[in-house]
Amino acid sequence: MSHRTSSRTRFEFVRWYPFDLAAVSIGAVLAFLIVTAFGSGDGLRLFVTMPLALFLPGYALVSVLFPARERDARETAATAAEARPRGIDVTERVGLGFVLSLAIVPLAVLLLPITGWGLTAASVAAALALVTVVAAQLGVVRRLRTPDAERFSVSPISSLGRLRGDDSAVATASSVLLVVAIGTAVGALLVGFLLPVAGGGYTELALYSEDEDGELVAGALPSEVGPGESIPVTVSIENQEGDQQRYTVVVQEQVIEDGEVVERTELRRIDTTVSDGATASGERSVTPTAEPGETVRISMLLYQGEPPATPTNENAAEETHFWVEVTGE
Structure with missing residues (x-):
């Protein structure tokens, strides 16, 4: 029994890690690696550039600003102690994701020339990937600090764990896979900055x-x-x-x-x-x-x-x- 309790504690955080923010982080890192690895005329490079420039950074920032789910019309806060962060629904999150991304990209383009990175496709991709990953992790912290009943979530892994039981083997295996995916994304980002792929001179x-x-x-x-x-x-x-x-x-x-x-x-x-x-x-x-x-x-x-x-x-x-x-x- 003590062994099962230890396993549950070990993966407790990962099981509740927001699935959408994990996907956003991994997607941003993969997009950066593809942009720096392929030539300017490659179709795959263009395909991954679109979400990296138009959606991922904004969605990550929205998650920081709005960690709670949409409040039902019947829910009211009688006292200040019952108040919670304002939430928005999925449609609003997606729309704001596009809007904020369109604001982040020009700002990055204006700031990069005054840094040591310079203004290249690789540097813009790196900046957007970095902003996305950092904002996504801040969004994770904000969500996990929000009470369960009020927290916004689109995590299929968490839902599966609740359906099968907290100690199920399926939930534990999913947690391990998610740990590996997150570690791979962070490691790839570090490798991309320390050993950047040649992006052309x-x-x-x-x-x-x-x-x-x-x-x-x-x-x-x-x-x-x-x-x-x-x-x-x-x-x-x-x-x-x-x-x-x-x-x-x-x-x-x-x-x-x-x-x-x-x-x-x-x-x-x-x-x-x-x-x-x-x-x-x-x-x-x-x-x-x-x-x-x-x-x-x-x-x-x-x-x-x-x-x-x-x-x-x-x-x-x-x-x-x-x-x-x-x-x-």
């Missing part, structure tokens, strides 16, 4: 010029130059591809008519090798060859390795440009 190209104080600033390149006059430009290349990369920058003068490039003139090429996680920058001079009075576009076309026979803004890995007018003086 990126390369960033930027142009700077010096101000009057000698500081590098963006967007301050001259808009007018004289014939034969050179423009000093600082070219910056950041490599976040996961390994060392060899880059070629094609500096191209383009004549634009009606939004189309009608003439291209290659002014120079810049070759460099950048280590992973590093940024290479250097000042180069660009001398337009246009006739006086002509306005041209100076495009910086970045390629990994050798560029194609005809470099264009469309086939470049990264591109940036500025406009300049060659004056008559």
